[in-house]
Amino acid sequence: MKTRLLLIAAILATALMPVSASAEPALTVGVAYDIGGRGDRSFNDASHAGLEKAQKQFDFELVPVVTDGSSADREKRIRSLIAKNCDPIIAIGSGYSPTLQALAVEYPSTHFAIINDASVAALNVTSVIFADNQGAFLAGFSSAQLSKSGKVAMIANPDQADIYKDGFSAGVAAAKRKVIPIVKYVSGSYSLATTQVLDAGADIVYVTTQGSDSEILKVIASRGAKKKGAPIGMINVEPDQFITITNSTKRFLLATVIKRVDKAMYDIVALSLAKRQYLDILDENAGIYGRRYGITGGGIELTVRSNSLLRLSNSINAAAAIAEKIPA
Structure with missing residues (x-):
């Protein structure tokens, strides 16, 4: 009996001992x-x-x-x-x-x-x-599907010509609608570039520059508020860009290409x-x-914010299957 009591005492003593710090993290x-x-x-x-x-x-x-x-x-x-x-x-x-x-x-x-x-x-x-080209393809396809004016635009940095040619323009063509893609390479004022593509007749604008998009969205929203008939809007890229959305501008942000x-x-x-x-x-x-x-594995995604685009989900998914085969 004494041995058993000593054993129980030893177990209790061990249980009541202060717990040592957890092991060092593996990494x-x-x-x-x-x-x-x-x-x-x-x-x-x-x-x-x-x-x-x-x-x-x-x-x-x-x-x-x-x-x-x-x-x-x-x-x-x-x-x-x-x-x-x-x-x-x-x-x-x-x-x-x-x-x-x-x-x-x-x-x-x-x-x-x-x-x-x-x-x-x-x-x-x-x-x-x-795979920027793949995201741009989805943006071009979606833009062409929404366009009512027959012209869509991409505002880009001067070093993004391949993204326009192999991505955005190819996506517009894949929509198989009579829509003309426009590209505006900009190193100065984004608001001026936006005004220029809107003046050229584009009603959907895809933006691939880095930094704040708020200036571009403000121009689009201002033009959209005055325009009668078909709406205009923007597709942006995250996290390359950040944007401040208000109640008066949120309806003009149609979709976002997201790099995960x-x-x-x-x-x-x-x-x-x-x-x-x-x-x-x-x-x-x-x-x-x-x-x-890229698109395969969920590295590039398109978040749809427009109800008009949501109704085209099947077409966009089919376009994604094409886009994921584009070599980056």
Whole structure:
């Protein structure tokens, strides 16, 4: 009996002992946010959303830093994550590419990833990009389906000619309606460019520039409020752009092409825990590897906001099946 009592006492003593701190996380993930950090309503926020989802699923420590945008500060921020033994280190935005190109060589055993860039040639750098052509195809197809004037437009940066040709224009043609696509490359005033395409007869405008879309939407809403007959509207891209919508302007935002940056961030963490990384060939000659997210697998999505487009869901889904075959 005495032995049994001693055994019970020992068990109780063990149960009442203070619980030691939980085991160290299996992974320490470093994230280098771009200028402004969280709250930018763009790539930083989309990236954080993916990490937040990953934290609910996996056990890992997250170490965030934010750059002021200078080259020296970007290097300082990445080095601080390396010093804290973060692996992987995920950089948000192409501004980090020169820094990663240098540090990937200096630290070959550290795994890096960069979001929305494919210019760093190193096996230990995962480049994550999105199939802009596929999203533009859906926007072009949807624009042509809605157009009443017979003209639709894309407002783009000067370096986005391929997105217009292989994406937006091809999508317009796939709609098989008598609709003419217009492109306006802009490096100055977005409101002026918007006015010009509307004056040229376009009634649906697809915007692929980066930054705020509020100026463009304001011009479209102002014109739409005065216009009699067929409505006009806009399709935008997230998280490349952010927009302030009011009760008077929301009806003019017809749809949004969404790059699932959150999904990419979640996937990077999941792969890192499995001791893997994306090594798809993005540019064989340059030696650039990573992952291009497209419609297949849900990396590119179209969020429809217009009731007129909602009624065309079957046609849009059929167009998506075509778009996902477009090489990016």
